[in-house]
Amino acid sequence: MTGPTIGTLRVNGATLHYEVRGRGPLLLLIPGGTGGAAAFDGIADDLAAEYTVATYDPRGMSGSTLDDPEAEQSVAEHADDALRILDLLSPCEPARVFGSSSGAIAALHLLTAHPERVERLVAHEPPVVEVLPDASEHRALVARVRATFHAEGLMPAMAVFAAGLKKEGAAPTGPKAATELPPQAAARAERTMANLPYFVGRIVPGFMSYTPDIHRLEALSDRLVLACGQDSRGELPYRPAAFLAEHLGTELRHFPGGHTGLTTHPTEFGEALRKEFRGGH
Structure with missing residues (x-):
């Protein structure tokens, strides 16, 4: 198969790098x-094979550059970026949308702000911790991550963040031994590391303080699928999706793997996603 078509899109305060593959109705992956x-x-x-698949680097990440690298980041602005991609690639038809983690938070805002542009949304483990009964604890976690980042640097902040996300009572995991990666995976790992300071310093505080409009989600629940990793039970990113699914009276779907099942179980994950866009069970 030929590689994706690469494009750039000028948006408010940033230039987005996006990629498009295939043909058919639009499927936007955030x-x-x-x-x-x-x-x-x-x-x-x-x-x-079934869809025109579009994805992009969120503003400030990888190939999507910010006019002001120090700008605070908001969920609403990231959702507006997704809207601009939809308007560019599917101006007349609503699209299918998948969002993962912080991308799922942006996707939830996109759905509530512009429901006419979204035919069906699959939101995988959006860490909207403000909906939880113990939200104040998670607010304190974000504050600790931010304080540690500014006082001690990136890796200590990541350690605090990772400890806050794991299952209660789970043993902490040490750094993984270095392994020889294929060139493409090595390049991806290098980009991920380069994005980490921005993620910890801008995305985590901006996104984990976001509260979705639950009343709007109730009205739109027929086009929202909340999903979690089948190996994520008990972890923090699992809980908001499970809470929302119960509140909305919808079935929580379980996808292969954990929070990063998309990369650890790509074939099975893609099949589960395809099934949801065909209408679920």
């Missing part, structure tokens, strides 16, 4: 964390 468009390399080609 990445989370630090992965950017490359996070979908394992599933995009397969999905492109």
Whole structure:
């Protein structure tokens, strides 16, 4: 299969790098964390057999540059970026949308702000911790991460963040031993590391303080699928999706792997995603 078509899109305060594959109705994939468009390399080609698959680097990540690198980041602005991609690639038809982690938070805002542009949204583990009964604890975690980042630097802040996300009572995991990666995976890992300071310093505080409009989600629940990793039970990113699914009276879907099942189980993950866009069970 030929590679993706690469484009750039000028948006408010940034220039977005985006990639398009395949043909058919539009499927927009919104990445989370630090992965950017490359996070979908394992599933995009397969999905492109049925859809025009578009993905992009969120503003400030990888190839999407900010006019002001120090600008605070808001969920609403990131959702507006997704809207601009939809308007460019599917101006007349609503699209299918998938968002993962922080990308799922942006996707939830896109759905509530512009429901006419979204036919169906699959939101995988959006860490909207403000909906949880113990939200104040997670607010304190974000404050600790930010304080540690400014006082001690990136890796100590990441350690605090990782400890806050894991299952209660789980043993802390040490750094993984270095392994020889294939060139493409090595390049992706290098980009991920380069994106980490921005993620910890800008995305984590801006996104984990976001509260979705639950009343709007109730009205739109027929086009929202909340999903979690089947190996994520008990971890912090799992809980908001499970809470929202129960509140909305919808079935929580379980995808292969954990929070990063997209990269650890790409074939099975892509198939589960395809099934949801065909209408679920």
